[in-house]
Amino acid sequence: MSLAKISSLTGRGVFVPGNDIDTDRIIPARFMKCVTFDGLGEFLFYDVRKNADGTDKPHPLNDPRFEGATVLLSGANFGCGSSREHAPQAIQKHGFKAVVAEGFAEIFYGNCVTLGIPCFEASREAIAKIAAALEKNPQTELILDVAKQEIRFAGQTVQAAVRPSARDALVNGRWDAIGELLEGLPTVKTTAAKLPYLAA
Amino acid sequence: MPKSLFQKVWDAHAVRALANGQTQLLIGTHLIHEVTSPQAFGMMRDLGLKVLMPHRTFATVDHIVPTDQFAEPYRDPLAQAMMDELRKNCAQFGITFFDRATGKQGIVHIVGPEQGITQPGTTIACGDSHTSTHGAFGAIAFGIGTSQVRDVLATQTMALGQLKVRRIEVNGKLPPGVYAKDVILHIIRQLGVNGGTGYAYEYAGSTFDGFTMEERMTVCNMSIEGGARVGYVNPDETTFAYLKGRPYSPKGTAWDAAVANWKSFASDPGAKYDDVVKINAAAIAPSVTWGINPGQGITINENVPSPETATSADDKTGIIEALAYMKLTPGAPIKGTKINVAFLGSCTNGRTSDFQEVAKFLKGRRVAPGVKAIAVPGSQIVALQCEKLGLDQIFRDAGFEWREAGCSMCLAMNPDKLVGDQLCASSSNRNFKGRQGSTTGRTLLMSPVMVAAAAVTGAVADAREVFGVGQN
């Protein structure tokens, strides 16, 4: 199995302002009684996006101008809280391919990379510039360059860092351990053959 | 060079070094349940992967099953959907499923040992933190996340960094009325809920040598509550006697070869440990937690701590938060605290021996008025064994509800939930905020016999006094 080499991606963006957006905000805990992560996309930011009766609250994700955005932009310490994989899954299943923020919680960052979601860390000013361009023209195309660690849009370029281990993993298509584990399969079989309880 | 069991099992299962310095570790036995496996199977389908060793993968259903309703469909459609999904996945990928109709269903950590699947010198993984239970047999058993469940399904391996090993030696005879549960609560209180971070715990000493397999499982089960990734006891004659004749145990001539092999995995005399802790069994007393993590425990005759007794600023913040949530009076005795619910069960203390021990004292007594008491066998086999011994009748006569097998009120993903701020005397392993199904519900962890003493008196009590334990 070969994983996509994610060295750059292109798409439209949506800005969800705020700092310390935690995993419970990203996906409320009650939606964890589920058999697949698939349906999680529609519950992304559910409690800040929907009223109790299921109608929409004002929220960037409910704004038709940003429908179809694949890049999520936000503030500082994005994804803090629990280690549950449901949060990055919900983001991915909603259709996002990358997240740009001032900073990320450690475990969330790792979980995202395992799912092949590049996380870019950019300054508040850089994110504000992108947000302003999106506000002016929601169709603005963002080019997120993992290898060069920059984001290009509407004739501008801003710096956006991707942590070295994640960069290496994404660019070389090693972001998910499964690839490397599968490569080891022949050795797995010889190791198993030496163990009596597995040899049979 | 003399080696510990952990090192030997690790070496035997190490496939190769990975680019990031971790080890690709072979997982011989994979246990799955309905909550953390469906998403992993979804990923397998997305990636077009097959289960590498379906015959080394075993499934059961435990968390969401109702314990008062056997027939399907379940009242909760989400529970039914999770059940259906597991059935479908097992059928499609050729995995053995101990479904309810087999009579072998139960909590995953009770089923593995019961079937003889859990064996010494093996590696075991399960998408569940209490997988450490299986270490009682001298296995190295890891709780893992959903992506790792997928990794193990597809490759029978996972990426893992080495652990340090701490030997915890408990020596001597436990005083009457003191149980394995008290031993692990004592260890966690002493070493802290994060004390085991980065460690495998090796439990040893004459107390463990004398323990039954059930008692060893109770201790290993809660290793994770002390922050350790795994916990184990070296295999010995007690282990082999337990395994002999179980459905998945080796038979005939293969048995002798297996025992010889299992013995070879036990820690060598003189093995080096990263840390050694020694505990005197005589110093352990019946324990009960008063707070919101399993390290916040005291012995039955101690008082609830007050913020002034804190040993550090962090400790103080912890005590204040816990007292506010638990609504307990600082400095007051824990004994005499009124309870609303008594829960017997879980992978910590839901085995036949637990119900047997409680029944000895419960016979002829009644649950106090106003207390809801439920007894939930950890597996269908446990239920059957208890019923054959007539224990279910003793529980019913005493005013307990005798239920079907499952996790039940340990984490209340099924309909068994606390209501409001009810206080529950519980034989389970976690007392986190909201753990038993109500966001304000309160849990006091203790041994099953202490739960029974609380049930019959309606308040936290010293089982030694209530039941005259140790006084002939």
Ligand code: SF4
């Ligand atoms: S009994 Fe409780 S701790 Fe054990 S597996 Fe079930 S929910 Fe988890």
